[in-house]
Amino acid sequence: MEMSCLDTIDDAWLLIEDDRIADFGIQQAWASCGMQVDAEVDAGGGMLLPSWCDPHTHIVYAGSREAEFVDKIKGLSYEEIARRGGGILNSADLLHTFSEEQLYVQASERAWEMIRKGTGCIEIKSGYGLNTADELKMLRVIRRMKETLPVRIVSTFLGAHAVGRGYTMEKYVDTIVHEMIPEVGREHLADYIDVFCDTGFFSPSDTARILEAGAQWGMRPKIHADELASSGGVEVGVEHHALSVDHLERMTDAQIQVLLGSETMPTALPGTSFFLNMPFAPARKMIDAGLPVAVASDYNPGSTPSGDMKFVVSLACIKMRLLPEEAINAATQNAAYAMGLDADYGSITPGKVANFFITRPIPSVSFIPYSYTSPIIEKVFLNGREV
Ligand code: NIG
Numbered sequence: 001m002e003m004s005c006l007d008t009i010d011d012a013w014l015l016i017e018d019d020r021i022a023d024f025g026i027q028q029a030w031a032s033c034g035m036q037v038d039a040e041v042d043a044g045g046g047m048l049l050p051s052w053c054d055p056h057t058h059i060v061y062a063g064s065r066e067a068e069f070v071d072k073i074k075g076l077s078y079e080e081i082a083r084r085g086g087g088i089l090n091s092a093d094l095l096h097t098f099s100e101e102q103l104y105v106q107a108s109e110r111a112w113e114m115i116r117k118g119t120g121c122i123e124i125k126s127g128y129g130l131n132t133a134d135e136l137k138m139l140r141v142i143r144r145m146k147e148t149l150p151v152r153i154v155s156t157f158l159g160a161h162a163v164g165r166g167y168t169m170e171k172y173v174d175t176i177v178h179e180m181i182p183e184v185g186r187e188h189l190a191d192y193i194d195v196f197c198d199t200g201f202f203s204p205s206d207t208a209r210i211l212e213a214g215a216q217w218g219m220r221p222k223i224h225a226d227e228l229a230s231s232g233g234v235e236v237g238v239e240h241h242a243l244s245v246d247h248l249e250r251m252t253d254a255q256i257q258v259l260l261g262s263e264t265m266p267t268a269l270p271g272t273s274f275f276l277n278m279p280f281a282p283a284r285k286m287i288d289a290g291l292p293v294a295v296a297s298d299y300n301p302g303s304t305p306s307g308d309m310k311f312v313v314s315l316a317c318i319k320m321r322l323l324p325e326e327a328i329n330a331a332t333q334n335a336a337y338a339m340g341l342d343a344d345y346g347s348i349t350p351g352k353v354a355n356f357f358i359t360r361p362i363p364s365v366s367f368i369p370y371s372y373t374s375p376i377i378e379k380v381f382l383n384g385r386e387v
């Protein structure tokens, strides 16, 4: 119910001290308090909103896969597409030939595109390495992005995205547990751990094994679940105190019951359903059952080549029947929770980091998802500074 509440104030002021929000209020009160400030920014009659938080992306990848997009339009099968250069394994082959520097340049370009579109926090996964050296290479690129970009980044180890070339399933899971996770843990390269738990990928029992190994290094799960089938991902995620379970296109009422009362945020990725012509996660049903919902872009080269969170908010309204207020809360506060950042990001609250954007003059909050392709952002602030 609380997801439909989005408090707004007309004629407002906002005070920033260093990189944090110090206070806010109505203009009249500001005029009469007489406080001296170092600099003033006129919002020009626009709206100020907390930056989007994007709690599920794969933006460290090599090149792009638009040939696969065309092949899908022509109706080619999954095997034919893979043979002609599509799929996760082909992204892994290409990533293998890229240096850290090349990956950093391409991924940073994607992050900057997201920043300009209003995103202030990004979760980034590994998962196109699929062998120990290349998974570590991806995570080092993410670490460098954390250190150099103004956007707040958290990293997730997704060695279990697909079985790497040359491994059997069993050998690959062993390698993840005995080799990859300890190395990632020792170098503190990941905040979270993810598994693509679905039919044809990793089973709930392999997922449990991987999550238990990750927990020993303090990595909390955020997992891919119920995208291709209702296959036990939600259950194994909740059992292992996952911060989020993501995708959920094929979840049923039983999984809604499992999530109720848990600490796990269901996270819908409506851009993926849009791009792949798949069912949308039952977000309306989840909210009506009393669950919170977050949304994310899933920005990746295969299923969602877009990190536009405003479009994700529009899809949440148009395709999942969320109210504009619910969709905006899903893309800010709840999304911040789904990446462990809700204490510092996701809302306009004194003490939180000053990450926000200012729009051109728009008539209402509902205009944001309604104007589903119009750019509305005039100014972006991250850590209290305009970028
Ligand atoms: O989140 N579902 C699994 N993985 C990605 C797609 C990866 C790809 O095709 O490169 C996803 O949609």
Ligand code: FE
Residues within 6 Å of the ligand: 056, 057, 058, 224, 298, 300
């Ligand atoms: Fe994903």
